[in-house]
Amino acid sequence: MSVRVFVPGDSAALSVGADEVAERLAAEARARKLDLTIVRNGSRGLYWLEPLIEVQVDGARIAYGPVAVEDVASLFDANFVAGGAHKLRQGPTDEIPYLKKQQRLTFARCGITDPLSLDDYRAHGGYRGLTRALELAPDAIVKEVIDSGLRGRGGAGFPTGIKWRTVLATPADRKYIVCNADEGDSGTFSDRMIMEGDPFVLIEGMTIAGLAVGATEGYIYIRSEYPHAFRQMNRAIELAHRAGLLGSNLMGSGKAFELHTRLGAGAYICGEETSLLESLEGKRGQVRFKPPLPAIEGLFGKPTVINNVISLASVPIILDRGAEHYRDFGMGRSRGTLPIQLAGNIKQGGLVELAFGITLRQLIDEFGGGTASGRPFRAVQVGGPLGAYFPEKLLDTPLDYEAFAALKGMLGHGGVVVFDDSVDLALQARFAMEFCAIESCGKCTPCRIGSTRGVEVIDRIVAGTEIGKNLTVLDDLCETMIDGSLCALGGLTPFPVLSAVKHFPEDFDRSSPRAGRRSAA
Amino acid sequence: MPNYAVWDDKAASSLIDEHRAKPGALLPILHALQERFGYVDGGIVPTLAKALNLSRAEVHGVISFYHDFRDSPPGRHVVRLCRAEACQSMGNEQLITHAKQRLGVDFHETTHDGRFTLEAVYCLGNCACAPALTIDDKVYGRVDAARLDQLLDQAGKRP
Ligand SMILES: Cc1cc2nc3c(=O)[nH]c(=O)nc-3n(C[C@H](O)[C@H](O)[C@H](O)COP(=O)(O)O)c2cc1C
Ligand code: SF4
Ligand code: FES
Numbered sequence: 001m002s003v004r005v006f007v008p009g010d011s012a013a014l015s016v017g018a019d020e021v022a023e024r025l026a027a028e029a030r031a032r033k034l035d036l037t038i039v040r041n042g043s044r045g046l047y048w049l050e051p052l053i054e055v056q057v058d059g060a061r062i063a064y065g066p067v068a069v070e071d072v073a074s075l076f077d078a079n080f081v082a083g084g085a086h087k088l089r090q091g092p093t094d095e096i097p098y099l100k101k102q103q104r105l106t107f108a109r110c111g112i113t114d115p116l117s118l119d120d121y122r123a124h125g126g127y128r129g130l131t132r133a134l135e136l137a138p139d140a141i142v143k144e145v146i147d148s149g150l151r152g153r154g155g156a157g158f159p160t161g162i163k164w165r166t167v168l169a170t171p172a173d174r175k176y177i178v179c180n181a182d183e184g185d186s187g188t189f190s191d192r193m194i195m196e197g198d199p200f201v202l203i204e205g206m207t208i209a210g211l212a213v214g215a216t217e218g219y220i221y222i223r224s225e226y227p228h229a230f231r232q233m234n235r236a237i238e239l240a241h242r243a244g245l246l247g248s249n250l251m252g253s254g255k256a257f258e259l260h261t262r263l264g265a266g267a268y269i270c271g272e273e274t275s276l277l278e279s280l281e282g283k284r285g286q287v288r289f290k291p292p293l294p295a296i297e298g299l300f301g302k303p304t305v306i307n308n309v310i311s312l313a314s315v316p317i318i319l320d321r322g323a324e325h326y327r328d329f330g331m332g333r334s335r336g337t338l339p340i341q342l343a344g345n346i347k348q349g350g351l352v353e354l355a356f357g358i359t360l361r362q363l364i365d366e367f368g369g370g371t372a373s374g375r376p377f378r379a380v381q382v383g384g385p386l387g388a389y390f391p392e393k394l395l396d397t398p399l400d401y402e403a404f405a406a407l408k409g410m411l412g413h414g415g416v417v418v419f420d421d422s423v424d425l426a427l428q429a430r431f432a433m434e435f436c437a438i439e440s441c442g443k444c445t446p447c448r449i450g451s452t453r454g455v456e457v458i459d460r461i462v463a464g465t466e467i468g469k470n471l472t473v474l475d476d477l478c479e480t481m482i483d484g485s486l487c488a489l490g491g492l493t494p495f496p497v498l499s500a501v502k503h504f505p506e507d508f509d510r511s512s513p514r515a516g517r518r519s520a521a
Numbered sequence: 522m523p524n525y526a527v528w529d530d531k532a533a534s535s536l537i538d539e540h541r542a543k544p545g546a547l548l549p550i551l552h553a554l555q556e557r558f559g560y561v562d563g564g565i566v567p568t569l570a571k572a573l574n575l576s577r578a579e580v581h582g583v584i585s586f587y588h589d590f591r592d593s594p595p596g597r598h599v600v601r602l603c604r605a606e607a608c609q610s611m612g613n614e615q616l617i618t619h620a621k622q623r624l625g626v627d628f629h630e631t632t633h634d635g636r637f638t639l640e641a642v643y644c645l646g647n648c649a650c651a652p653a654l655t656i657d658d659k660v661y662g663r664v665d666a667a668r669l670d671q672l673l674d675q676a677g678k679r680p
Contacts, residue, residue, distance in 0.1 A: 012647045015662035047649035186605035189646040224552070224589055225645050227658055262545070263552055265587035268643060282547035282573070284586040300544065342649065344610035349649030372611065381606055417648065419610045431609070435643065 002035040003081045006054040006061070008111065009040035010196050011228040012189065017069060018051040024072040025053070032076060042197015044111035045351025046098055054093055057083040063090040098367055103329060104353045105337050106314045107190075110197040116235055118243055121200045127245065129316030133208045134253050138168055141212035145315065147323035149335025154180050154271075154308030155383070155412045155488075157334075157401045160315075163305060166295040167213040170303040175215035177206050178280065178299055178306040181222040181229070182264055182271035185384025187415030190339040191309035193351060195222070195229035198313070199236035200245075203259060205312035207250065208319055209305055210257040218257065219299070221276050223264040233261050268385075268439040272487050273306045275441060286441045287487045308413070310339055329355035334400045344381075344417035345371045354399075361395035364418060375420040379504065381428075383412025385435050386492035388499035389425060408495060425504035429497040430458040436493040446481045447490025453477055454497065464510040471501065471508060524597060525559030532557065533565050541572050547583055551590055560591035595638035596631040598676045600624075601655045604641045607648030616652050619666040623673065636677055 007013075007022040022038055029036035046052055052065035062083040064075060071088060078086040090096055104110075113120035121127070133141050146161030167175060179202065183191040194202055206218045222230045237259050240246045248256045262280055264270050270279045274288035277299050298304020314336065318326045327335045334356035340363065343349050347369035360380060364370070371377055379389045388409030390397070397403055404411050419428075433454030440448045454477055461470045478494035485491040500507070506514055526532065536553045540546050550569065554561050561584055570577045584590050602617050624632050624639055631638045647653035650662030654669070656676050664672070 011660050012650050012662060015647050015653060015660040016650055050650070183646060184644065186644045187607045187648045188644075189648060192646040225642060228660075262548065265548060265551070266589035266642075267587050279548065280545050282545035282583070283579075284582050286586075344607040344648065344651060346649075385606065415607075415648070417607045417610055423610065428606070428609075431606070435605075439643075 002037045004037050004039060004056040005081070006039045006041045006056075007051065008043045008197075009115070010043035010050075010111075010193065011226075012047055013043050013050040013052070014228070016050050016066070020069045021051045021053065021067050021072065024069045028072055028076050034076075034081065036081070039114050041113065042110045042115050043193060043351075044093065044099060045107065045193065046096065046348075047350040048348045049090065052090075052093075055081055055083060057081075061093045063093040063096065064088045065090060098348060098350065098352075101367075102353050103337050103355055105317050105326065105329070106201075106310060106339055107193070107198075107351065107353045108317065109201065110193055110351075113198065115197050115199055115232065116239060118200065118239060118245075121198075125320060126200055126316070127204060127251075129319035130204050130207055130211075130245075131251065132319050133211050134251060134255065138212050138214060139165075141208065141319070142168055144319060144323045145212070148318045148326040149323075149330070149333070150311065150314055150318065150326065151334070151401065152308055153310035153314070153338070153413060155185075155410070157411070160307060160311050163295055163307070164209065164212050166293070167215070167303045167305050170296055172303050174217070174300075174302045175213055176299040176302055176304040177209045177213070177215045177218035177312075178277065178294075178304055179206055179218065179220040179309055179312055180271060180273065180276060180306055181220050181226070181309050182268075182276060183223060183226070183309070183413070184268040184271045185386075185413050185415050187343040187381070187384060187417035188341050188413045189343075190341055190351060190414065192226055192229050194309055194313050195226070196232050199233050200240065201313045201316055202233070202309055203236060203240050203246065205315040206259060207246065207257045208315050209307070209312060211255060213303070213305055215303075215305065216256045216258065218259045219280055220259065220261045221264060221270070221280055222261060223270075224266055230261060230263060237261065267441075268435075269441045269487075269489055272489065275487075276306065277304070284441075286443055289486065310413075331355070331357035331398065331400055332402055334402070338399060338411070338414050340399065340414045340416060342368050342416050342418075345373055345420045346418045347372050356400050357398050359396050359398050360390065360416070363399070363416065364395065368418065371418060371420040373420045373422070375422065377418065378421040378423050379419045379425060379428075381417045381419070381496065382415065383410040384415050385432060386410070386488060386495060387412050387415070388495050389428060389503060390499070391503040394503070408499065410492070410495070425500040425507040426458060426462050426510075429500040430455055430462070432493055432496040432500075433458060436489060440489060441487075444484060444486050444490055446484035447486075447493075450477055450481045450484075450490070451493060454481075454493075458497075461508055462510060467509065467511075474501070525594065526557050528558050528560075528562045528594075530565070530568075533562070534568060537565075537569060537572050547573055547575070547580070548587075551584060551587075555590060559595050560593055563592055596635050598636060598657055598679075599638045599640060599655075600673070600676075601640045601642040601645075603643070603645050603647070603651070603653045605644040605648075607644070608652040611651040613652040616654075616664060616666060616669060620669060623670065637673070 049065035
């Protein structure tokens with residue numbers, strides 16, 4: 001019988017050599033006359049172990065990693081196909097503590113199945129959510145999502161079911177479901193993992209959304225930095241179509257849903273929902289004034305549900321297991337699980353899906369294993385380029401929307417980027433302003449001009465020029481941006497800046513050198 | 522990949538025809554043009570405007586809004602280095618300095634021999650394997666200066 005070996009086709013795994021490893025595995029197997037079936041799965045999200053290969057032995061999967069091309073011959077010598085001992089052997093994958101301690105709901109299948117096998121998808125619970133949704137009335141589907149407590153995972157944390165209810169209640173000849181797969185925040189990759197590793201769950205989630213609000217057409221807007229995810233989604237849509245899971249007669253129900261993909265074009269602001277809609281319409285990605293809400297007048301002027309990939313990919317399990325099952329995870333008003341992305345200067349970076357409530361410290365120590373460099377921890381930025389920088393003393397903050405808001409930070413899309421003591425927070429603050437200047441859509445002056453002024457002011461501080469006076473200027477500038485910006489790009493860029501000044505004042509006092517700090521470029 | 526085709530108005534027009542019926546067709550068309558030719562020639566703007574019933578200013582406004590679209594042909598290989606925070610935390614600054622020195626160009630410039638164009642990118646979703654970069658359509662992670670040299674050598678040998 002053929003031995004099944006799993007080698008991720010996830011683009012992060014590819015970035016560290018997974019294709020080359022798969023080729024060498026196949027070549028060695030041929031040379032050794034072994035019958036090997038190589039499955040290109042998604043990633044398990046244990047990125048420090050990628051390329052992580054797995055072999056199926058008596059129903060269990062045994063992991064080896066990180067595997068370099070040069071290790072392949074020795075793996076065969078060690079009889080890895082039967083789970084043999086080797087220095088890269090990590091034991092049964094499911095028993096690896098990093099994975100075992102997680103609560104995987106949205107990522108239940110990612111890395112386990114062949115992402116493009118509908119049989120695999122179904123065998124692991126796929127399409128049970130849609131089957132149930134097809135038996136329910138639209139308002140019953142919406143109620144289920146409201147009751148689950150699911151809040152948007154794209155950043156703003158708005159209750160998903162409430163948004164759907166508005167679209168359901170707005171009569172129109174045509175409505176749309178739009179998936180926001182722009183994932184522009186540094187430190188995030190969960191959308192990418194789902195699209196590459198379990199694309200059918202997104203298709204299923206969007207189809208359920210269509211049934212819930214009466215939309216028969218959907219678009220997935222994927223950033224152009226993710227060409228691999230784009231191709232994978234297109235293949236999956238094609239397969240779902242052929243199987244009657246998309247198109248004019250969903251599972252023989254007579255109900256219809258069509259799905260299209262579109263590529264972004266390298267603009268961070270197009271992750272903002274109204275800018276994204278403009279971009280989908282083929283225009284400059286400039287932010288729209290609200291109201292009207294996209295739920296009332298969205299894509300091509302029609303009522304539109306716009307949700308993040310993870311929000312939509314969490315819907316099938318909510319429909320399948322019921323609202324209560326999902327709501328039972330989490331704390332306070334943050335219900336369910338959050339796929340956290342642990343990144344940056346961290347020994348064990350990867351995807352950690354957990355109920356809300358774990359603290360940053362537990363995450364960084366117990367999962368992350370400390371910094372990658374081995375130097376002392378100094379700062380963590382949560383929530384992407386608009387998220388605050390926190391020092392060590394705030395590490396006991398639980399991951400919860402409200403707890404972060406209380407500290408003038410945000411969870412955003414769940415990206416956690418760790419920095420060691422070589423970081424210079426003045427330069428990080430400068431980057432926040434620079435990024436805003438580069439990515440501003442240009443509509444409001446405080447954002448467009450203020451961010452450029454912000455860079456100049458921080459440059460003066462770093463140069464040691466009238467530090468006190470310039471810090472006051474910076475403060476005023478931040479206030480103007482917060483008050484005078486139409487969207488959160490201009491409105492939240494001050495948060496990383498002000499948090500850096502507040503929690504790391506020593507980095508803005510350039511008169512005294514600080515141990516470990518990089519010299520300014 | 523890539524080795525772009527030389528700009529050809531007729532081929533460009535047929536790409537436009539292929540995509541023009543799509544809702545919001547301008548972006549898909551611009552992507553198709555850039556994928557084929559490596560850039561979007563300014564001379565095509567009137568044709569695009571006519572095909573999509575837009576003004577030339579509108580078409581130009583869209584092309585210039587998005588960072589992706591180039592208005593002149595790139596080198597044979599495009600190297601994009603990630604400048605975002607997770608890569609910063611893993612020392613991307615040294616990598617960027619190294620790449621600029623080795624290629625003798627700044628961002629948005631092409632080497633004299635036409636082999637490489639250097640560009641900046643803000644996150645490739647490879648933040649747990651930082652620092653990250655792409656060469657043409659391939660992503661690379663955990664890249665240090667030595668690995669970058671090796672990758673550039675390999676790419677330089679390709680046609
Ligand atoms: C500057 C900016 C960038 C954003 N980028 C993204 C993004 O990349 N992905 C995303 O899902 N939401 C992003 N958002 C949030 C969206 O505007 C919107 O809240 C979200 O798509 C709604 O979906 P959700 O409720 O499922 O989160 C961004 C917002 C702003 C202001
Ligand atoms: S805050 Fe900036 S990005 Fe947002 S609408 Fe205003 S100018 Fe555009
Ligand atoms: S920050 Fe560089 S890949 Fe995400």
